[in-house]
Amino acid sequence: MPGYWDDCNDYRDEDEQNDRNMMFAGDSALRAESSTNPRNLPCPTCGEPHRLTPNDQALGYQCDSCADREEFGG
Numbered sequence: 001m002p003g004y005w006d007d008c009n010d011y012r013d014e015d016e017q018n019d020r021n022m023m024f025a026g027d028s029a030l031r032a033e034s035s036t037n038p039r040n041l042p043c044p045t046c047g048e049p050h051r052l053t054p055n056d057q058a059l060g061y062q063c064d065s066c067a068d069r070e071e072f073g074g
C-alpha cells in the first residue's frame, strides 16, 4: 500500500461536502428556515446542533446527512 494518506485531501473533501450540503439545502425535504421557524434544533439521529427547524422536528425529520445515509441504504 503506497502512502495515499500523504496527499492531505481530508480537509478539502470536508469543505466540499459542506458546500454541497448548503447548495442542496434548497432541494431538501426540510422546511425552509425563517424568523418564526429558525433552524435551531439538533438532529435526533446524529445529534448535530442547528440542523432542524421546529417544523422539521414536528414532522419527524432528520438532517440531510442522515436522510442521505438512509436513502443510500446506510
Ligand SMILES: [Zn+2]
Binding pocket: 043, 044, 045, 046, 047, 048, 051, 062, 063, 064, 065, 066, 067
Ligand atoms: Zn443528522
